[in-house]
Amino acid sequence: SQKIEQNSEALNIQEGKTATLTCNYTNYSPAYLQWYRQDPGRGPVFLLLIRENEKEKRKERLKVTFDTTLKQSLFHITASQPADSATYLCAPLNNAGNMLTFGGGTRLMVKP
Amino acid sequence: DGGITQSPKYLFRKEGQNVTLSCEQNLNHDAMYWYRQDPGQGLRLIYYSQIVNDFQKGDIAEGYSVSREKKESFPLTVTSAQKNPTAFYLCASSRSGTDPYEQYFGPGTRLTVT
Numbered sequence: 170s171q172k173i174e175q176n177s178e179a180l181n182i183q184e185g186k187t188a189t190l191t192c193n194y195t196n197y198s199p200a201y202l203q204w205y206r207q208d209p210g211r212g213p214v215f216l217l218l219i220r221e222n223e224k225e226k227r228k229e230r231l232k233v234t235f236d237t238t239l240k241q242s243l244f245h246i247t248a249s250q251p252a253d254s255a256t257y258l259c260a261p262l263n264n265a266g267n268m269l270t271f272g273g274g275t276r277l278m279v280k281p
Numbered sequence: 282d283g284g285i286t287q288s289p290k291y292l293f294r295k296e297g298q299n300v301t302l303s304c305e306q307n308l309n310h311d312a313m314y315w316y317r318q319d320p321g322q323g324l325r326l327i328y329y330s331q332i333v334n335d336f337q338k339g340d341i342a343e344g345y346s347v348s349r350e351k352k353e354s355f356p357l358t359v360t361s362a363q364k365n366p367t368a369f370y371l372c373a374s375s376r377s378g379t380d381p382y383e384q385y386f387g388p389g390t391r392l393t394v395t
Contacts, residue, residue, distance in 0.1 A: 177321070201381040212371050212386025213324070220381075258323060262381045268339075269384065271316075271323040 171197045173272040175259060181278045182249055190244040190275045192259030197270075199261030202235055202242050207256045207274065216257075217244075249279045284308065287372050287387035294366075294394050302357045302390045304372030311377035313355035314384065317341060318369045330355055331377050359392065366394045 174193045182188050192202070200221050205213035219226040219235045219242065226233045232245040242261075246253050256276045260269040285306040294300045306313065312331050316324040326339030330349040344363025349355050355374075359366045369391050373384040 173323075175323075203381065203383065210369075210389070210391075212373070212389050213384075214386070215383035218381055218383065264379070268326065268329070269324075270326075273321070273323040 171195070171270060173197070173259065173261060173270060175272040175275045177273055177275070179276040179278055181280065184250060184279055184281050186249055188246040188249045188253070188277055188279070190257050190277065192242040192244065192272055194240050194261050197240070197261055200264045201262040203260045203262060203269065204233055204244050205258045205260060207258055213258055251279045251281050253277060254279050285372060285374050285385050285387040287390050289390060290388065292390055292392045294392070296394055297361045299358055299360050300392065302359065302370055302392070304355045304357065304387060305353055306374040307353060308374055308385060310374035311352070312375045313349065314373040315347065315355070315357045316371045316373065318371060324371060327357065366392060368392060
């Protein structure tokens with residue numbers, strides 16, 4: 170069955186450092202992958218989309234990579250700030266419309 | 282303001298009662314979705330609708346029902362048949378089509394059944 174794995178343990182980093190979050194998937198060949206941010210008690214907010222033919226996508230301090238050979242996406246936040254503290258969800262997407270399957274998310278804590 | 286709203290934010294029910302969660306959007310989106318989120322877990326798809334008067338079961342539809350009579354509205358009923366209804370329920374909407382459109386989420390409804 171399809172499986173999406175994100176590190177369930179919280180990632181604690183110091184302000185100013187680069188945070189790197191991992192999303193691995195198995196038994197799955199997504200054409201796209203989306204990343205969302207979720208704050209406690211709130212709905213997720215879309216951050217970035219990357220397509221299978223794109224190796225890397227950037228938006229301000231965010232960078233996403235998509236390695237279809239390794240079946241992995243990495244999500245980087247450079248110059249991290251305490252306001253970046255949240256849970257980040259990856260969501261691979263197949264070609265059949267907009268049915269997202271979400272990973273369990275990784276909680277990021279940026280300490281001042 | 283354009284957006285997606287869910288009400289109420291918190292809902293308490295006794296076991297054996299059906300309860301309906303509201304979801305409204307004014308983004309003119311064709312597609313709408315309902316997800317369930319349990320503590321420390323990701324979102325699981327309950328039902329989705331790509332167009333008015335049509336909807337499809339997601340991964341965990343048992344014990345739930347939906348309707349899509351209007352483009353703006355996609356209410357979810359949690360029936361007494363749902364074994365573990367206590368959870369955080371999220372509604373989302375998106376443009377519809379073959380492109381990977383982003384989903385816009387509402388603020389969620391936290392349902393507690395005792």
